[in-house]
Amino acid sequence: MIxxxxxxxxxxxxxxHLGCGSRSEQPEGETPKVFIFARGSDAQKLxxxxxxxxxxxxxxxxxxxxxxxxxxxxxxxxxxxxxxxxISPDGLTYRFEIREGVRFHDGTELDAEAAAFSFQxxxxxxxxxxxxxxxxxxxxxxxxxxxxxxxxGPMTLEIRLAQPNAAMLRSLAVFPAWLIxxxxxxxxxxxxQRNPVGTGPYxxxxxxxxxxxxxxxxxxxxxxxPAFERLVLKVVPDNTTRLLQLKSGxxxxxxxxxxxxxxxxxxDPELTVYxxxxxxxxxxxxxxxxxxxxxxxxxxxxxxxxxxxAFATVALEGAGRPAVYPLPKGFLGYPEIEDARLHxxxxxxxxxxxxxxxxxxxxxxxxxxxxxxxxxxxxVMAATFMKGQIEAIGVPAKVVSLDFKTQLDRLRNGDFxxxxxxxxxxxGDTDNFLSVFFGSWAAEKGTATNYSFYRNEDxxxxxxxxxxxxxxxxxxxxxxxxxxxxxxDLPILPLCHGDNIVVLSSRFEGFxxxxxxxxxxxxxxxKSQ
Numbered sequence: 001m002i003x004x005x006x007x008x009x010x011x012x013x014x015x016x017h018l019g020c021g022s023r024s025e026q027p028e029g030e031t032p033k034v035f036i037f038a039r040g041s042d043a044q045k046l047x048x049x050x051x052x053x054x055x056x057x058x059x060x061x062x063x064x065x066x067x068x069x070x071x072x073x074x075x076x077x078x079x080x081x082x083x084x085x086x087i088s089p090d091g092l093t094y095r096f097e098i099r100e101g102v103r104f105h106d107g108t109e110l111d112a113e114a115a116a117f118s119f120q121x122x123x124x125x126x127x128x129x130x131x132x133x134x135x136x137x138x139x140x141x142x143x144x145x146x147x148x149x150x151x152x153g154p155m156t157l158e159i160r161l162a163q164p165n166a167a168m169l170r171s172l173a174v175f176p177a178w179l180i181x182x183x184x185x186x187x188x189x190x191x192x193q194r195n196p197v198g199t200g201p202y203x204x205x206x207x208x209x210x211x212x213x214x215x216x217x218x219x220x221x222x223x224x225x226p227a228f229e230r231l232v233l234k235v236v237p238d239n240t241t242r243l244l245q246l247k248s249g250x251x252x253x254x255x256x257x258x259x260x261x262x263x264x265x266x267x268d269p270e271l272t273v274y275x276x277x278x279x280x281x282x283x284x285x286x287x288x289x290x291x292x293x294x295x296x297x298x299x300x301x302x303x304x305x306x307x308x309x310a311f312a313t314v315a316l317e318g319a320g321r322p323a324v325y326p327l328p329k330g331f332l333g334y335p336e337i338e339d340a341r342l343h344x345x346x347x348x349x350x351x352x353x354x355x356x357x358x359x360x361x362x363x364x365x366x367x368x369x370x371x372x373x374x375x376x377x378x379x380v381m382a383a384t385f386m387k388g389q390i391e392a393i394g395v396p397a398k399v400v401s402l403d404f405k406t407q408l409d410r411l412r413n414g415d416f417x418x419x420x421x422x423x424x425x426x427x428g429d430t431d432n433f434l435s436v437f438f439g440s441w442a443a444e445k446g447t448a449t450n451y452s453f454y455r456n457e458d459x460x461x462x463x464x465x466x467x468x469x470x471x472x473x474x475x476x477x478x479x480x481x482x483x484x485x486x487x488x489d490l491p492i493l494p495l496c497h498g499d500n501i502v503v504l505s506s507r508f509e510g511f512x513x514x515x516x517x518x519x520x521x522x523x524x525x526x527k528s529q
Contacts, residue, residue, distance in 0.1 A: 031526055032252075035228040035508075037519070038236040038245060040256040041371040041404055042210050047193040048178040049122050050134040052449070053404065054373070054424060057175050058519045059213055059233055063105075064178035064198030067096050067115065067157070068169065072520060073512040075428040077169055081110065081179060081199060082157070091164035091470060094172075098155040102222045104181035105203040112151030117182040119149035119159070129185045131193070137447040138176040141435050142167075142426070145468070164468045166475060170427035174516075201226045201522035210235050227510075227525035239372060246271070246503060253504040253511075255519070256372035259317035262501060270506055276513045278500040279425035281323050281433070282315070282375030284366075284386065284493040285451040290417050292364070298355045298395075299490040302418075304341060305348030305393035306386065312496040315382040319501060320375070323494035325483055327433040328425070332472065333479020340487055345392065352393040363396035367411070367419035369404040374517060375422035375498040382495075383420050411451045420495075421451065424517045430479050435463050437492055438482070454491035 043056040048064050051057060067082040079085060082096035102110040121129035122139045123146060130136070147162040161168065171177065184197040196204050201223065202215035215231040234251060236242040239258055245251045247270070257265075266273050284302075286293045293299065312322035324338045368383035376382050383399045390397045402410070410416050426432050436442055438459050442450035459482060466478035486492075500513050509527040514520060 033229040034232060035521065035524060036232040036234055036251045037253040037521060038234045038242045038251045040237055042235045043213060044405055045193045046196040047134065048175045048180065049136055050193065051175065052137060054517065060175060060178065060196060061518045062202040062215055062231060062521055063196050063200045063204055064180060065200050066173055066178045069173045070514065070516065072523065073514065075515050077173055092161045094159040096157045098157060100155065102199055103220055104199050105197050105218060106181050106183050108181045108183045110199060112153060112155055112157040114182050115157050115179055116149050116151050118179045123149060131190050135447040137449065141439060141442050142171040142174065142176060164470055166467060166470050167427060167429040167431045170429050174426045202231050226522040231521055252508060253502065255502045256377065257501050257503060258377050259319035262319060265503060272504050272506050274502045274511060274513050276500050278374050278498050278517060279328055279428060279515055280375045280422055280498055281326055281328065281494050282422035282496045282498065283326060284495060285419045285421055286491060287414055287416055287452060288491055289414055289453045292358055293417055295355065296490060297351050301348045301351035301393055302390055303490055303493050304344045306389045306493065307343045308495055311385060314385045315376055315496055316498055320496055320498040323496050326437055326486060326492055326494045327430060328497055332430045333476045333483065335480055335483065348393045352395050356394040359396045363398040364390060365417045366397055366399050367407060367416045368399060368401055369407040370401045371404040373422055374424060374500055375496060376420060379420060386420065412448045413445050414453055419451065426516060428515060431467050434479065434482050438486065439463055452491035454489065456485060456489065459485050
């Protein structure tokens, strides 16, 4: 392992002029020019309009920006590439005054027309940047109420809605609404998916697949310049290897830690552990289009047979909590009294008994990714525990482990029976959980996030009505009704909520955990002496 690490360090050093050695090789007091952050898997694409995985989002967080954003460490909206905004009294028109003096990384000036490009390419299927192989899946459920986006002045952009959307301003802070340069289409064509051109503090330099993405400081950044000349997002699939590299000084920060590793690190003066409750949920999806999972009584048996307290203890080991509902506690509509059905092993066995024979020859398949996620730091171990819980009610089961991209492809296309997966909230709004899981519009093969392919007209009506309702109390009532439908039909089984955990070398400061889980590494700087 040491030899492999040395080879990788030397290759990175020669190609990118990076230092990759131990602390002892870094002269005391020398300010590093490169910040290296390691994660368990690589990004999939680098087009903000066409991604749905955390590693791609975290890469683009450094490169691209939106009209508004979440104030660092909070769910409070603040103007960003727009210096101000206003919303019409009827909730249908959002007007943004674009900040002067901002340029994209290719030198293109940001004005209202340039800002409109990133929205129009998603809204208009005939737009030249509406790429044929792009899914634009987020547009269909975060922005489906957008009717038109246009420049109404040189620096004034208007977004018009067909109906009010209570979550729209929050959604405009999310990555599909981040801006890319219109000129990048002329430069790269469909390869804009791998060559992002934003306005952010770092600009894209190079992508070595499954090894590293290299970014360089944007010398013309309109905001506060980042501290480092280069930022390296390195892929180190093995958790133990990542941690060893952090302790040796070969990298400066990491995520995807196992909970068992965190306790020992909290008292290490060389490291700083950042922890906060995550806006996420890990869950088991039941494919309702699979005939073996179509019976509600079987799904109810599995639900009652899984001890979610025990699952959270095994899967998270103190770095999170069991899930009762398919969204985090405290979200709008979360019931004051947690009355969702929990563990009842005897009843589960009775309900499962009529179905056990159908799995005798071919055990129930549990699909799981092999890369750590905030809600499942060790997915395979969690799936193995789940297998034992299901077999305890008399249903034979097996675990099938895949890389994350392959698992997502199979889930989106309904090629599975059950799967362990999760969701990290994008905008801090209940709609961003329940519509993702249960909306019929999110159950289209190839782009699905409603992996259960659950379709229910009453659920759709509740979710769509809640989305356009601005009265908070009424929205809460509608979401409680939606949760009652979920409890009745059980298309998914919520399991746990994981904490956000990031560890950096104590040489650095300025980092804040973000509520929605993205990594703003441009805020990191060397600790002042």
